[in-house]
Amino acid sequence: MPGHQPARSRRATERKGDLRERAILDTCEALLAQKGYEAMTVGDIAEGAGIKRGALYFYFGSKQEVVAALVARTVEHLWERSRVTAQADDPRQAVATAMRRTVELWNEHGLVMRTAIDLSLTVPEIGELWSHTADLFINAITAVLERAGVEPGTAPEQASSMARALCWMIERTFYHASQASREELLTASSTCEHIWLISAGLTA
Structure with a gap:
C-alpha cells in the first residue's frame, strides 16, 4: 500500500501505527463525501484522524498519497x-x-x-x-x-x-x-x- 511505513526501530508501536493509518484512510473517505477531493486538505484529514498535521506526514507525504492509499x-x-x-x-x-x-x-x-x-x-x-x-x-x-x-x-x-x-x-x-x-x-x-x-x- 502506498505511503510511508514506520521505521524498523518502531516495531513496538507498529500496531498503533496501523490503527492510525486506518483512521487516516477512513477520515479521507469521509471527507471525500463531505468536501470533495479539491476542497479537502491535509489539515482536515489529520484533524479528523485525531492527530497533528506533522504526525500525518510520518505516514503519507501528501494528500495525493493518502488518496492513493485509500x-x-x-x-x-x-x-x-x-x-x-x-x-x-x-x-x-x-x-x-x-x-x-x-x-x-x-x-x-x-x-x-x-x-x-x-x-x-x-x-x-x-x-x-x-x-x-x-x-x-x-x-x-x-x-x-x-x-x-x-x-x-x-x-x-x-x-x-x-x-x-x-x-x-x-x-x-x-x-x-x-x-x-x-x-x-x-x-x-x-x-x-x-x-x-x-x-x-x-x-x-
Missing part, C-alpha cells in the same frame, strides 16, 4: 470480492457472482472509485493502480469467456478483446449509476450482466 485499499477489496470470477467453473455463476459483488463495492465505496477514475489521468500512482486493477478484471473476464466457448485471442471477436471492452463498459456504467441511487446500480448491474452473457453466448 484507492489501493478499496481496489484490493474489490478484487478479493470478485476473485471468484476467475475461479468458478460455471460461467453463468461466475458472471452473476462477479456482478453482485461489484455492486456491493460500488455501494460501499463508490465515491472512492469515482475519485480514482477522475484522478487516474492526472495522478500517476492512482492511474497505475486503476489500470492494474482493470487488467486483473480483464484477465478474469477473458477466462470466463473462454470457459463459455469464446475463442481465445486478441481479434475483435475473440475473448481477450471482448473482455477488455466489457471491463471498461462495466466501469463507465457503474461510474454513472453510482451517482444516482442504489436502484440505478442494480439496474446497471443487470444490464451489464446481460451484455456479458450475450457476449459469452450464454443467453439461450
Whole structure:
C-alpha cells in the first residue's frame, strides 16, 4: 500500500501505527463525501484522524498519497470480492457472482472509485493502480469467456478483446449509476450482466 511505513526501530508501536493509518484512510473517505477531493486538505484529514498535521506526514507525504492509499485499499477489496470470477467453473455463476459483488463495492465505496477514475489521468500512482486493477478484471473476464466457448485471442471477436471492452463498459456504467441511487446500480448491474452473457453466448 502506498505511503510511508514506520521505521524498523518502531516495531513496538507498529500496531498503533496501523490503527492510525486506518483512521487516516477512513477520515479521507469521509471527507471525500463531505468536501470533495479539491476542497479537502491535509489539515482536515489529520484533524479528523485525531492527530497533528506533522504526525500525518510520518505516514503519507501528501494528500495525493493518502488518496492513493485509500484507492489501493478499496481496489484490493474489490478484487478479493470478485476473485471468484476467475475461479468458478460455471460461467453463468461466475458472471452473476462477479456482478453482485461489484455492486456491493460500488455501494460501499463508490465515491472512492469515482475519485480514482477522475484522478487516474492526472495522478500517476492512482492511474497505475486503476489500470492494474482493470487488467486483473480483464484477465478474469477473458477466462470466463473462454470457459463459455469464446475463442481465445486478441481479434475483435475473440475473448481477450471482448473482455477488455466489457471491463471498461462495466466501469463507465457503474461510474454513472453510482451517482444516482442504489436502484440505478442494480439496474446497471443487470444490464451489464446481460451484455456479458450475450457476449459469452450464454443467453439461450
